[in-house]
Amino acid sequence: MAYSNKVLDHYNHPRNVGSLDKNDSHVGTGMVGAPECGDVMKLQIKVNPETGVIDDAKFKTFGCGSAIASSSLATEWLKGKTVDEALAIKNTDIVNELALPPVKIHCSVLAEDAIKAAINDYKVKQGADVSSLVQAH
Amino acid sequence: MKPIYFDNHATTQLDPRVLQAMLPYFTEHFGNAASRNHAYGWEAEEAVEKSRRQIASLIGANAKEIVFTSGATESNNLAIKGVAEMYAEKGNHIITAATEHKAVLDTCKHLEKKGCRVTYLPVMGDGRIDLDMLRDAITDKTILISIMYANNEIGVVQPIAEIGKLAKERGVLFHTDAVQAVGKIPVNVLADNVDLMSITGHKMYGPKGVGALYVRRKSPRVQLTAQMDGGGHERGMRSGTLNVPGIVGLGEACAIAQAEMPEESKRLQAMRDRLRAKFESALDEVFINGSMEHRLPHNLNMSFAYVEGESLLMGIDDIAVSSGSACTSATLEPSYVLKALGLGDDMAHTSIRFGLGRFNTDAEIDYVADKLISVVQKLRELSPLYEMVKEGIDLSKVQWTAH
Numbered sequence: 001m002a003y004s005n006k007v008l009d010h011y012n013h014p015r016n017v018g019s020l021d022k023n024d025s026h027v028g029t030g031m032v033g034a035p036e037c038g039d040v041m042k043l044q045i046k047v048n049p050e051t052g053v054i055d056d057a058k059f060k061t062f063g064c065g066s067a068i069a070s071s072s073l074a075t076e077w078l079k080g081k082t083v084d085e086a087l088a089i090k091n092t093d094i095v096n097e098l099a100l101p102p103v104k105i106h107c108s109v110l111a112e113d114a115i116k117a118a119i120n121d122y123k124v125k126q127g128a129d130v131s132s133l134v135q136a137h
Numbered sequence: 138m139k140p141i142y143f144d145n146h147a148t149t150q151l152d153p154r155v156l157q158a159m160l161p162y163f164t165e166h167f168g169n170a171a172s173r174n175h176a177y178g179w180e181a182e183e184a185v186e187k188s189r190r191q192i193a194s195l196i197g198a199n200a201k202e203i204v205f206t207s208g209a210t211e212s213n214n215l216a217i218k219g220v221a222e223m224y225a226e227k228g229n230h231i232i233t234a235a236t237e238h239k240a241v242l243d244t245c246k247h248l249e250k251k252g253c254r255v256t257y258l259p260v261m262g263d264g265r266i267d268l269d270m271l272r273d274a275i276t277d278k279t280i281l282i283s284i285m286y287a288n289n290e291i292g293v294v295q296p297i298a299e300i301g302k303l304a305k306e307r308g309v310l311f312h313t314d315a316v317q318a319v320g321k322i323p324v325n326v327l328a329d330n331v332d333l334m335s336i337t338g339h340k341m342y343g344p345k346g347v348g349a350l351y352v353r354r355k356s357p358r359v360q361l362t363a364q365m366d367g368g369g370h371e372r373g374m375r376s377g378t379l380n381v382p383g384i385v386g387l388g389e390a391c392a393i394a395q396a397e398m399p400e401e402s403k404r405l406q407a408m409r410d411r412l413r414a415k416f417e418s419a420l421d422e423v424f425i426n427g428s429m430e431h432r433l434p435h436n437l438n439m440s441f442a443y444v445e446g447e448s449l450l451m452g453i454d455d456i457a458v459s460s461g462s463a464c465t466s467a468t469l470e471p472s473y474v475l476k477a478l479g480l481g482d483d484m485a486h487t488s489i490r491f492g493l494g495r496f497n498t499d500a501e502i503d504y505v506a507d508k509l510i511s512v513v514q515k516l517r518e519l520s521p522l523y524e525m526v527k528e529g530i531d532l533s534k535v536q537w538t539a540h
Contacts, residue, residue: 038486040522068519
């Protein structure tokens with residue numbers, strides 16, 4: 001399979017690899033996918049309590065090159081955004097940016113789900129009502 | 138630079154000596170082997186008969202028992218459908234195994250639609266069939282057992298002699314798809330009581346588009362219903378003008394394999410074992426798929442846990458291997474062979490098949506081992522699963538969000 005240059009770049013130089021302290025009340029952790037399906041993404045955000053802006057984002061992904069690229073790109077986009085701005089990131093934005101072929105669209109869906117899961121986890125830690133959480137795919 | 142070729146179960150490079158043997162038969166000796174009344178035909182026929190003898194010699198058969206085909210897919214179709222149709226009055230039951238090549242499995246599925254009953258034997262964790270299950274599966278309606286000699290993904294060699302003995306005792310014909318074994322390990326149709334054997338040129342340094350089917354002529358004399366109508370070539374079993382250059386190439390490939398097998402198999406096994414040892418000394422959580430004891434000398438199939446196969450292949454794009462990962466298959470399903478061994482999808486996703494061959498070198502083993510180890514280490518740094526396992530989390534207890 002031919003990969004786009006952007007996918008190759010993220011695969012060869014993944015951004016923001018690592019983990020944040022999942023017990024920190026300002027850190028939200030999202031883990032989506034399953035080993036049996038061949039993709040698991042862990043995405044974490046750290047929100048600045050003063051400004052409500054995402055200061056830091058980290059990821060670790062088990063999956064194909066497109067899954068790694070999708071989550072790496074997501075962490076790049078998350079940094080500097082407020083939580084509400086982050087919720088506006090759509091999987092189609094990732095598809096377009098990375099030029100993912102149709103067979104790899106599920107990788108972008110997984111990345112969007114990981115963002116939402118991380119934000120939900122953060123909101124729960126901040127005492128949010130469960131009904132206010134965003135639904136993943 | 139071309140990638141290092143470690144995918145010799147898919148196909149092999151044509152041996153230059155085979156090419157030299159073939160070349161005159163494209164231009165100078167272009168006759169039709171069925172032309173009985175002039176020298177062009179005689180030359181072609183003589184070359185075809187020499188090839189028949191070379192193939193027969195390699196597998197312990199008589200030259201008259203070799204039927205030329207276009208390759209192993211055709212040989213498998215001819216053997217299985219040919220027996221099912223010829224022996225329809227005797228019975229309609231066929232026994233095969235879950236890890237067979239699609240050319241066998243899909244042929245059997247086709248026959249099921251035509252009224253045959255097919256038993257697909259499971260395999261044990263080491264990839265071999267259970268002989269007791271085979272014995273129990275045979276009924277008075279069973280006409281054919283089709284079990285491959287060696288598997289194309291995991292290189293596991295089936296207990297062919299035991300299966301042949303059992304089939305003979307029960308009066309059932311025994312076909313084996315031997316494309317991965319012939320020319321690589323000693324194969325003898327007499328000693329193993331094989332009645333039908335599929336062979337192909339391109340898996341043993343011969344040309345693509347030519348194969349053979351061994352069809353036993355004595356005790357028992359096996360008959361087949363032809364699958365193509367035409368001029369009645371190959372004792373009426375396979376019509377169609379013979380591919381003389383291809384047949385010459387297949388024969389030459391067999392002769393070279395027979396002469397060089399003892400030395401070559403030892404050399405490849407030593408290389409394979411060194412590759413395995415390098416992986417196991419540098420990496421934790423790596424697993425061999427299938428029996429190491431009953432295995433082709435040039436095959437290694439390993440799962441590199443917590444690293445997805447396609448992402449691994451992406452990091453080793455200067456090495457040609459294949460993966461059991463779903464992402465690399467047309468169906469997006471992980472390897473059915475690995476699943477038949479009892480591997481979970483998660484482990485099938487992380488498997489790589491290495492198929493060594495005649496033209497690989499020790500230096501290539503070192504390069505492939507070092508490169509793969511560094512990519513696995515890098516991807517494990519990226520893997521949330523590896524991180525969780527290192528934290529002592531049991532992944533089977535985690536509530537995953539399947540999507």
